[in-house]
Amino acid sequence: MSNKYIGKAVTRHDAHDKAMGRIKYTDDMCDKGALVIRVLHSTVANGIVKSIDTSEAEKVPGVVRIFTCFDIKEKHYYPTAGHPWSTDPSHQDIADRLIMTDRPLFYGDDIGAVVAEDEVAASQALRILEKSVEYEELPFVLDAQEAMKEGAPQLHEKYPNNVLAHTEIHMGSVEEAIKEPGLTKVEGWYETQPVQHCHIENFICYAYGEGGRTVVVTSTQIPHIVRRVIGQALGMDWGKFRVIKPYVGGGFGNKQDVLYEPLCAWISIQLGGRLVKLDVPREETFISNRIRHAIRYHITSWMRPDGSFAARTIKAWCNNGAYSSHGHAIAAKGLNAFPQLYPCDNIDGETWTVYTNRSVAGAMRGYGMPQASYAFECHAEDCARAMKMDPLEFRRKNLMPVGYYHAFSKNELYSDTFNQCFDKGAEIIGYYDKVEKYKNQTGDIRRGIAVSTFWYNTAVYPIALETSSCRIVMNQDGSVQFQLGETEIGQGADTAAAQMIAEELSIPVDMVHPVSCQDTDITPFGTGVYASRGTYTLGFSVRQTALLLKEKVLEAAHQFTRMPVYNLDLVDGKIVRTTDGRELMTIGELALSKLYTTDGSQHLTAESTYQIKSNAYSFGCCFAEVEVDIPMCRVRLLNIVNVHDCGQVINPILASGQVHGGMSMGIGYALSEKLMWDEKTGRPLNNNLLDYKLSSFMDHPRLNAAFVENYEPTSAYGTKGLGEPPACPVAPAIRNAIGAATGVYINELPLSPHTLFREFTDAGLINDPWRNEQGKESK
Amino acid sequence: MSKQYKVVHCTINGKEVEQIVDVRASLTDMLRNDFRLTSVKKGCEVGECGACTVIIDGEGFNSCIYLAVWAEGKEIWTLEGLTGPGGELSDIQQAFIDEGAIQCGFCTPGFIMTSWEIVNSGKEYSDDELRKLLSGHLCRCTGYENIFRAVKKTMLRHLGKFEEAEKVNSQGIADYPEPMPFM
Incomplete structure (x- = not known):
């Protein structure tokens, strides 16, 4: 099949508006008269809230209401994971969360909320309120293996x-x-x-009453799931909530969880449907969202x-x-x-x-x-x-050899992906030459090169439901809008889907318009984007729906051309008679005629659901070349190449962008990022972007993204998962390269100067006089 | 403490304005709330991420840690101001589109403002210098790769080096001649 749009570097549909700064994210859409919510977080790592004295905080001018965990009269425990719901109770997510709790289980747990007229009043009241909480403190445990021991503090009965x-x-x-x-x-x-997602747009949502229901506008990857969970959390019918997802400033999985939407909706309801906004500060995003x-x-x-x-x-x-x-x-x-x-x-x-x-x-x-x-x-x-x-x-x-078949998932390795990726990556980075060149180095500054691979798959079949729904509506000029439950969060899903529809209907891609923002009242049901599923899963419903629409278009064309449907096709925006290739009318003429005809007027639209019962391996590798300054305990990443087989690449520029982003996250994971807690108090130590070392512009070399394209036979368009895989192989490749350079292979992340100092000293590469004096510490 | 207000006079995107502001408000608040210039993004509100960057008297600032009252008499440009009256994009905006430097788009306005300052400086910066100049901005989507290319190409074009700009390729393995000391 020769493609006109699939596999081409189509500019993402929202790039122009984003370059102008006029795309509206959640906060940009919220009326500035919204009341501001700030969450009161626990300042103990484990305990019981005995009382919260709200009287002083209430005196702050501008404070509207203060809610505490004691205002929750009916406790509805709810699950937060952005998984498709299961009607089988044994497969349902654990419901262990309350919108506010009097039994905080971590430093940062949600125990109350301030509602005020502006941010300053809310923050002032919050500071007072934090000092007005009486806790019974309980012992806490931060380490997983310690938590399993007899006598460790018990979190959940x-x-x-x-x-x-x-x-x-x-x-x-x-x-x-x-x-x-x-x-x-x-x-x-x-x-x-532990690390955090650090999408640049923090989580934010706002809620208001309308028509006897509550509308929640939220920065999420999973609007339909959010609606379900709000209903569960508030013990109300799910249809009582309408969830709208505007443009999202990055998600990376944090927004594949229900975060503060239930609390925000609950507060709006308590205030008779008033408009309330809950904008999570960066410091709270680190500790009170997900990690x-x-x-x-x-x-x-x-x-x-x-x-x-x-x-x-x-x-x-x-x-x-x-x-x-x-x-x-x-x-x-x-x-x-x-x-x-x-x-x-x-x-x-x-x-x-x-x-x-x-x-x-x-x-x-x-x-x-x-x-x-x-x-x-x-x-x-x-x-x-x-x-x-x-x-x-x-x-x-x-x-895993070619032909490997996994019985449970029915995944099969159809191609020699690993070797092809290795060959391509090795050639780009000059692997074999450099391995030779870097042998037998001495001196303080040494270089190394190494490789790493990973296992990944696409979507969640057969563990959970995989379903995708699509609606395509044709306009009078033959252009179309489409809607999907798979959300655009920056990855480019809308553009990829537009390319597929353009291909299937054979119309120019600029005649295919994504309805980019999901609204549970309007958008067909879909579970959102996660599990590197978007392009794979939406492909099925997009193709099926586009074919349904095409069928209707050709049936309509029969009315105006008198030709039998089986002799008609859609080619380059025209109705073509296949027997002689004659162009009979344009798609625009057809759409206009069908809508305004006085003999059987019809708006041309199609909608369908496809339940996906397949999955696909998505493999690749990373080559990293490093230079290690041993006395300084610092690693300079010289070159890095990721090679992926995600099947057919739908859009090379967007696919490369996904790989770059994953590599970048992998670099931070390898070298600098780590969330830390105080062992004595359980308090987070570095929950801000200054002390938490996200990899910056200066920490990156040029990022090389390459692909081998083995058409995925189970897929609607030959494609498979790419969103997450690039983040997987980077840290071990860097670790192995440091090992190749120095002979020291380190089994702990991040490979920061702190870690390297300890390991290089242990290995005798660095002489630490202080440690020699104290005697060798045990690790 | 009761609220205090002050009148601020400044030029925003070429237009003289007068605005009463809460003395505690940041320039981000003023630009977003009073002028609805929503390209100015809030990512951390303490000057760490760069999403709120605007140009003040020719220099890029984090507007979240710049009080609105300090804007008195200043000339301020936001991303909305880079677009011409007929919606024409500046070359740096176009380069971000062409090079695939935009994903979620949230860091984009801030990045473009700093890039605009760089490409209009009339200077030719080395790759390392460019990285340092842009390092006040955090991006979690792009790995900075395509942003780097967009800025470098536009910088070279501003200097009349069109052929060199076209040679800034999409990928490159650097061949470091010998171990280099750290920057």
């Missing part, structure tokens, strides 16, 4: 030892397999840190002399924070990937998701796979080194 979930996998027999003579055992602990799980991995492999795996074990402890949010799904994804990426007949695996008194971990770009990729690919490197094999050749030998 139903979950003894704070274990939210524990799952195991067993294949073959590890016990028998390790009896094979001549095996080499490789073992390691791999520790990943990425810190996961601690332990992996052991038994290698045969030829470098193949005889047996493997994996254990993981996933720090979920104080509430379930996405729950066990994140840890489970890593465990599920383990036997697939490097298949082995004998595997034991188990993973625990554990409640702790830290900020709530939820979805964040990669959904457990940045952590797992770090562990898997550090370990793969360690195995290759133990066997004295070239790390790239080791991977080629042991990775």
Whole structure:
């Protein structure tokens, strides 16, 4: 099929308006007369709110109302994860959250709210209120494994030892397999840190009453899910709420959770439907939204002399924070990937998701796979080194082979993706030459190059429902509007969908208009964007709906051309008689005629739902070249290349942009980002963009994004997931490159100067006189 | 404390204005709320992210940590002011579109204002200097890659170096001759 629009670098539909600064995000749409909500957060990591004295705060001029956890008369516990709802109770997300609680479980938990006429009054009242809370403080626990011990503070009654979930996998027999003579055992602990999404638009929503219902406008990835959860949280019918999603300034998974929409809606209802706005400050975004799980991995492999795996074990402890949010799904994804990426007949695996008194971990770009990729690919490197094999050749030998079929997901590796990506990346960065060049370095400044790969898939089938709905409406000139439940959050989903519709209807892409903002009253049902699903899932409903519309168009054309439908087609915006290629009328003439005809007037529109029952592997790799200044404990990233096989690339410029963004997040994850808490108080230490080191313009070299395009056979347009995969392989590639440069392979993120100093000192690369004096500390 | 107000006179996007402001209001608040110049974005409100950047007397500032009352007598430009009266885009805006430098778009207005200052400085900056000049802005979508290209190309075009601008390719592996000391 030769494509006119698919695979082309079409400019994103909203770029012009964004370059002019006139795109409206949530705050830009809110009337400036809105009352301002500020949330009162717990200042203890675990405790009971005994009382909140609101009298002083109420005296602040401009304060309208103060609500506290004691105003919640009916407790409706609700789940927050942006998962499709399941009608089977055993598959429903854990409902452990209240809009305000008198039993705060982390520093930053929501215990009250101030409503004021302006931000200054709200902030002043909040400062007074923070000092007017009486707590009974309880012991807290911040570490997942500590939280599982006997006697640790218990967060949720139903979950003894704070274990939210524990799952195991067993294949073959590890016990028998390790009896094979001549095996080499490789073992390691791999520790990943909590990080935050840091979309530049903080979470914000506003709510008001209209027509006996409550309208909530919110910066979200999942408007239809938000409506359901508001209903659950308030114990009201879901149809009582209308959720509108304007343009969104980045989500990355944080906005794949229901955040403050229920509280905002509740407050508006308490105030008789008055317009209230809840704009979360950056400092609160860090601790009271969602974060990425810190996961601690332990992996052991038994290698045969030829470098193949005889047996493997994996254990993981996933720090979920104080509430379930996405729950066990994140840890489970890593465990599920383990036997697939490097298949082995004998595997034991188990993973625990554990409640702790830290900020709530939820979805964040990669959904457990940045952590797992770090562990898997550090370990793969360690195995290759133990066997004295070239790390790239080791991977080629042991990775999932072509033709691999996964029975549960029905995923299949149709192409030689790994090798193709390795070959392309190696050529771009000059891998083999540099490996040679960087051998046997001495001196303070050394360079290294390394590779890493990852496992990823597309969408959530078969674990949860996958459904997509689309509506296309034709105008009098033959141009169309379309609506989808898959939201535009900056990734370019609307533009990709427009390209598909233009292709299918054979009309110019500038005649295809996305209705970019979802409104649960108007937009067909869809669960939103997450799981790198958007382009894959929307493709099915877009294609199906466009074909339905095309059928109607050709039926209408029959009326005006007298030709049978089977001899008609839509080509380049024209109704064409296929038998001789004659252009009979334009799509505009047809649309106009059909609407205004006095003989069977009809507006041309189509709408349909497609339930997706497939999934697709989406693999790739990252090559990183670093320079390490050993005495300064600093890493300079010289070159970096990501290569991805996301099937057919729908739009190369937007696809590259996705890869760049993921690489950037990976660079921060590798080198600088880490959210920290005070061990003594449980208080967050660096919840702002100054102390939390997001990677900046100066921390990046040029970012190279490359693709191999193996058409995905299960897909409507040959495409598959790309949103999250680029973030997965970067940190282990950098870690392995630092190891190649210095001989020091570090199993903890981030690889910041602090970590490097400790590790280089341990390795004897740095002489720390102070430490020599004190005697070697244990880690 | 009762509210105090003050009249501020300044020029915004070429137009002289007079506005009564709460003395505690930031310039971001004034521009967004009183003039509905919503390209001025709030990302942190403490001068960390750069989303609220505007040009004041020719120099880029984080308007969130610039009091509205300090704007007295100043000449202020926001992204709305870069667009011509007939909606014409400036070349730096067009370059952000052409190079795919825009994703969610939230950091875009601030980035374009600083970039505008750079490309109109008449100077040719090295790659490292450009990165440093732009490092007051945080972006979580683009990895800065396409933004870098948009700014560098426009800078070169402003200097009449059109051929060089076209050579700024979409990807590049840098060949560092020997280990370099850190910046």
